[in-house]
Structures are given as structure tokens and as C-alpha cells.
Amino acid sequence: MLLFIAAFLIITRVILLIMGIEESTILNDSYLLGSSLNENPGMIISNSISAGPLYVFFYGLLTFLFNSSVLVSVVVSTILVFIQALIFNSTLQRNAAFEENTYLPGILYALILSSNQEFLFLSPALMANTFLLLAMDKILVHLKFRGSEENILTTGFLLGLGALCYAPYFIFLIFAIIIYVIYSGTLVRRYFLMTYGFVFSFLIFWIYYLYSGQGGVFLGDYFSGLFQINEMDSGVINELLLIFGLPLFLSVLSGAQSFQGVGLINHQILIQRMMLWMLIFAFVIFRLDNQLTLLTAQTIIIPLTFFSTQFLLTRGKRWVAEIVFFLLVVSSITFLFTP
Numbered sequence: 001m002l003l004f005i006a007a008f009l010i011i012t013r014v015i016l017l018i019m020g021i022e023e024s025t026i027l028n029d030s031y032l033l034g035s036s037l038n039e040n041p042g043m044i045i046s047n048s049i050s051a052g053p054l055y056v057f058f059y060g061l062l063t064f065l066f067n068s069s070v071l072v073s074v075v076v077s078t079i080l081v082f083i084q085a086l087i088f089n090s091t092l093q094r095n096a097a098f099e100e101n102t103y104l105p106g107i108l109y110a111l112i113l114s115s116n117q118e119f120l121f122l123s124p125a126l127m128a129n130t131f132l133l134l135a136m137d138k139i140l141v142h143l144k145f146r147g148s149e150e151n152i153l154t155t156g157f158l159l160g161l162g163a164l165c166y167a168p169y170f171i172f173l174i175f176a177i178i179i180y181v182i183y184s185g186t187l188v189r190r191y192f193l194m195t196y197g198f199v200f201s202f203l204i205f206w207i208y209y210l211y212s213g214q215g216g217v218f219l220g221d222y223f224s225g226l227f228q229i230n231e232m233d234s235g236v237i238n239e240l241l242l243i244f245g246l247p248l249f250l251s252v253l254s255g256a257q258s259f260q261g262v263g264l265i266n267h268q269i270l271i272q273r274m275m276l277w278m279l280i281f282a283f284v285i286f287r288l289d290n291q292l293t294l295l296t297a298q299t300i301i302i303p304l305t306f307f308s309t310q311f312l313l314t315r316g317k318r319w320v321a322e323i324v325f326f327l328l329v330v331s332s333i334t335f336l337f338t339p
Helices: 002-019 025-039 053-066 070-094 104-112 124-145 149-165 167-183 188-211 215-226 234-258 266-288 294-298 301-313 318-337
Strands: none
Touching (some): 002 070, 002 318, 025 053, 025 070, 053 070, 053 149, 104 301, 124 301, 149 188, 167 188, 167 266, 188 215, 234 294, 266 294
């Protein structure tokens, strides 16, 4: 199945590259950020795509090595999607999130992230999802085994790296604290330890900019942009509903049918509730991004994938699941190849 996911990602991207992909706004904005960083390495670079300094540094490296390249952006994003699908699937398998071990979550994750040409390019939210998924794995380990203090510290550090890629992910520190408070009864000092891990990731960049005389500007620029509420563009909302309408509908049905917890073990119920919280926080991020675009929805794909998988696996009639999966495949590919 891993080969299937890799083959699907590669084939769709190669076909589109041969056909010709229009340069996306995110590609141009990212290139400008990378170029500005390379020209003025110690300066703070404000931007309108909610990109954090880690993303800016990474894209600065890509710009330095490859200049403005559609191919490089597509290749890097494809690799990230594959890695994320693998992490997500492995995490759910290790935690026995479903009644059966399956690669369906990884397949659906790659499928949904291939439902629009905008998703083919590297973006702050896509890069941040890698760290969010790694942190999610640590959170589930703690919920199941009451993980060590090292686990708590690492969780905070990973969430901080995610926020350094994509500024609105700052609120996922609150998400982790809520999960621990409600479902784990973690010792109070461990919340401070996780917060320290989160802050430590920021200290790395703050010290760098402090050395360049931009320490205060770094903090001011990051947090001033974080709390700007964007305007809801009806055109973008309609496009989001069109592309994510079916997974969202499946998620609503799955939640309505399974949140009673019938036939589930306690840890499976905890995973469901954590995903519901993640879905809520993902909707909050819709308002925190400087500009609401299709790329903002890359956050919501994680819980949508989980609940869509749950819907498919809990169908009593297998042919129903097969038809719905076929519709997901067809709609995703149709949206991808439709300009």
C-alpha cells in the first residue's frame, strides 16, 4: 500500500508537470520570502501568508540552491505528503485507532491532499503538518501510557516547530493543554515543561535575530500578525465546500454515529475526541490566517481523514464503503485536473 500511495502521488504530479501547471500565488510569495532572506539574512521579513521563520529559512535554502523552481516546490511537497501519510497511518495503527489495521488513513490523506493544484506546492501549513502529526503521536503515547517527561518536552518542542513554520499553529499549544487537562490528569509541572519545550524552539530563532539586532522586531512581527482576524471570502468558502464537501459530510455522519462509543475501547474513544478537538481548532485557524485561501484548509485534512476512514471502516455493507471510496477517488482526481 505504501507503494500505491507513492505511485499515486508521483504519477499525478508527473502528469500535471508534463501538462503544465500555472505558477501559484504561494510559489511566488514563498520565492519572494526566500530571496529576501538571502539578500538580508539578519532581517525580519513580514509576509501575508502567515509563514513562520522556519519556513522562511527553509525556502531561503531552496531559493539559494534552485532559484524559483516549480519542480522543486512540487517535489518537496510530494515528499512531505508521503511522509505525513506514513506518520499518520503508523500513529493510528500503533494506537489501534480502528478495529482493523489498515493503510486507508494514509491513502485518504494523500488523496485529499491531491484534490487541488494549489496543494501541489510547498506551503507553510503543509510543512507545519509534519510537526503537528509527530506531536500528535507523542500526545497519543502519553494518553495511553502516561508518557515520560521527555515525551512531554518533545511534544512542546514539535508544536513549537510547527508554529515556526505556520504562525496560526501557535494555538495548538492550547489544544495540547486542553487534551491533557481533560483526558490525562497530567501533573501541573508537566504543562510548564511542555510550554518550555514550545518556547525553546522560539528561543533558537530569537537568539539568532537578537544577534542581528532584530530580537524585539522578531517577537513583535510574529505575534502582531498572529491575532489579525482575516476577512471571510465567500468565493474561497464556496471552493472549500466544493472540494471538501464529501469528506466533511462523511465526518459529520461518522461523528454522529460513533461518538456514543459503542463497541470501542477507551483509547479509541480518546482518539475520536482528540480528533474532534483538532477539527475545532482547525476551524479557528481559518480565521487566524492572514489570508483565507485553499491552503488554509490543509490543517483540517488531518481530522477529516480520520473521520472519513472511520466512516468507511464501520460500514456494515462493504459495497457502500467501496462506492463512497470510489466517489472520493473520482472527485479528488477531477478537482485536481480541473483548472
